[in-house]
Amino acid sequence: MAESKKKKLITKLHHKYRLSIYNDSNLEEVWFLRLSRMNVLLVFGSLLILIIFGVTILISFTPLREFIPGYPDKNTRKNIVANALKVDSLERELVMWQRHLDNVNRVLSGRPTEVIESKPDTTKKYKNLKLGRSKEDSLLRAKVEAEEKYKLSVFNDNKKPQGIAGVRFFTPAKGKILKPYNAQAGQLGVTLSVAPNELVLASLEGTVVDAGWSMENGYSIIIQHSGNVVTVYKYNSRVLKKIGEKVRAGEAIAVVGTKGEQKNTALLLFELWYNGVPINPQQYVIF
Structure with missing residues (x-):
């Protein structure tokens, strides 16, 4: 019984239908289209999938995603990363201060102190540091040197002038x-x-x-x-x-x-x- 219903359903899906458009004045057939229920389901299903895919791409790669409620914008993400780095640095500072206080207590109580090793900050790339003069440093040096160059009071003012x-x-x-x-x-x-x-x-x-x-x-x-x-x-x-x-x-x-x-x-x-x-x-x- 169930198999016969299933066969009937499949047969209905493949039945061909004719969609025609006639001229109302002389009843002449202008355009027609042969289709089945299966064709209609496939066409509308494909269109639906394409629309969903297009909307997903549009939201994922355009600023439209920021209008979605609860989605963080770029400034929020930057603040999150910056806050995470600050929290990590604060934790390191608290640990160092705690160890320093422990050493103070050890000194007061006459016990040997603990050696505190200074570890570099892992969030900074020390290999890429440029130790040369920056543009701002060069401008400041040039300004100070120019001021000192034309300054006549180049001698020690604490010395009393001789006759x-x-x-x-x-x-x-x-x-x-x-x-x-x-x-x-x-x-x-x-x-x-x-x-x-x-x-x-x-x-x-x-x-x-x-x-x-x-x-x-x-x-x-x-x-x-x-x-x-x-x-x-x-x-x-x-x-x-x-x-x-x-x-x-x-x-x-x-x-x-x-x-x-x-x-x-x-x-x-x-x-x-x-x-x-x-x-x-x-x-x-x-x-």
């Missing part, structure tokens, strides 16, 4: 004095006749505050020293230091040159200023 009488000056260049100091005549320094291409030396440690060329003085360089002392070197053929550079006493800062029509004579004009007033260099420097 200029106690200062030992290096001779800027050995030579013969052509014009001595004479403030009334406008000669604010000492003009020396030195050997050609002689190096000009810094009289004291200090910072270069000016270096350049002019028609009247040629290449000149000015150095600021501690105790409000300034030395000026003029008539040079070229300077060896730039503005802002620190120089030591006796360090070469320029090369002597000629002035005017005196082509065969190397000259150097050396001025010494103290508290903003020019003074006679011959009283403090041995030429």
